[in-house]
Amino acid sequence: MTGQHCWGYGEEDGPSEWHRYFPIAEGNRQSPINIVSNQAVFNPSLKPLVFVYDQCTSINLSNNGHSVMVEFDDNDDKTVISGGPLEGSYRLKQFHFHWGTQRNSGSEHTVDGKPYPCELHLVHWNARAYSSFGEAAAAPDGLVVIGVFLETGGQHPGLNRLTDALYMVKFKGTKTQFDDFNPRCLLPSSFEYWTYPGSLTTPPLNESVIWVVLKEPIKVSEKQMEKFRKTVLFSGEEEEQRVHMVNNYRPPQPLNGRQVHASFK
Numbered sequence: 001m002t003g004q005h006c007w008g009y010g011e012e013d014g015p016s017e018w019h020r021y022f023p024i025a026e027g028n029r030q031s032p033i034n035i036v037s038n039q040a041v042f043n044p045s046l047k048p049l050v051f052v053y054d055q056c057t058s059i060n061l062s063n064n065g066h067s068v069m070v071e072f073d074d075n076d077d078k079t080v081i082s083g084g085p086l087e088g089s090y091r092l093k094q095f096h097f098h099w100g101t102q103r104n105s106g107s108e109h110t111v112d113g114k115p116y117p118c119e120l121h122l123v124h125w126n127a128r129a130y131s132s133f134g135e136a137a138a139a140p141d142g143l144v145v146i147g148v149f150l151e152t153g154g155q156h157p158g159l160n161r162l163t164d165a166l167y168m169v170k171f172k173g174t175k176t177q178f179d180d181f182n183p184r185c186l187l188p189s190s191f192e193y194w195t196y197p198g199s200l201t202t203p204p205l206n207e208s209v210i211w212v213v214l215k216e217p218i219k220v221s222e223k224q225m226e227k228f229r230k231t232v233l234f235s236g237e238e239e240e241q242r243v244h245m246v247n248n249y250r251p252p253q254p255l256n257g258r259q260v261h262a263s264f265k
């Protein structure tokens with residue numbers, strides 16, 4: 001493990017080892033967490049979430065060795081979220097996923113101890129207060145990540161364009177053009193959510209994220225989940241070992257007295 005370049009999800013370099021190079025791993029506002037639904041406090045002052053995604057410009061789909069990610073043009077306020085617990089709007093930078101080997105593990109957040117097979121993260125940054133994503137990622141109110149649970153059920157038509165393109169980003173460090181993908185199709189019908197102050201769930205684990213986890217999962221088919229599990233690798237094309245990208249999730253971290261708020265009763 002050398003600095004921010006080399007960490008993973010294996011025995012030697014996985015979540016239990018991250019504290020060696022990223023001591024904030026043992027901080028007091030780490031993510032993910034287990035959400036205990038009957039301890040979440042309904043906060044009537046929380047506003048509805050507003051997703052302004054219609055003018056979004058997706059750029060590429062890539063495999064960064066930790067997840068598969070779709071990046072967006074964030075040079076202006078075309079694609080933002082506002083409302084909810086937020087002051088002002090936050091710009092969409094990228095979305096990515098975390099998943100397991102079968103349906104009883106894979107998500108990062110859990111609800112009453114229950115994991116989902118996959119979790120989508122839509123990463124936004126505070127472009128009003130900071131001049132770059134990097135600067136925002138170092139600030140306590142710099143980032144907002146929307147967490148969406150994926151549950152297995154019927155096929156999700158909107159996800160097919162992505163799962164059909166995964167073969168293009170099989171290896172770590174590969175990317176492919178990916179235009180005109182509007183992530184609104186990956187949102188559930190209800191925008192009810194839990195929210196709490198937390199961190200990135202991967203190194204550098206900055207404690208700069210306002211988490212907004214949607215209660216309603218979206219349904220994807222087992223076949224679509226299998227595409228994630230069987231197509232993309234942690235390893236690069238030049239590496240000897242071919243290791244499927246699975247179980248790229250950090251387990252829940254101590255709440256350390258944080259309050260989880262609910263937008264709903």
Ligand SMILES: NS(=O)(=O)c1cccc(F)c1F
Nearest residue numbers: 121123143145199200201202
């Ligand atoms: N898993 S995660 O959503 O916390 C995350 C991961 C990498 C970079 C980020 F900006 C980020 F938000």
Ligand SMILES: [Zn+2]
Nearest residue numbers: 096098121201
């Ligand atoms: Zn994530």
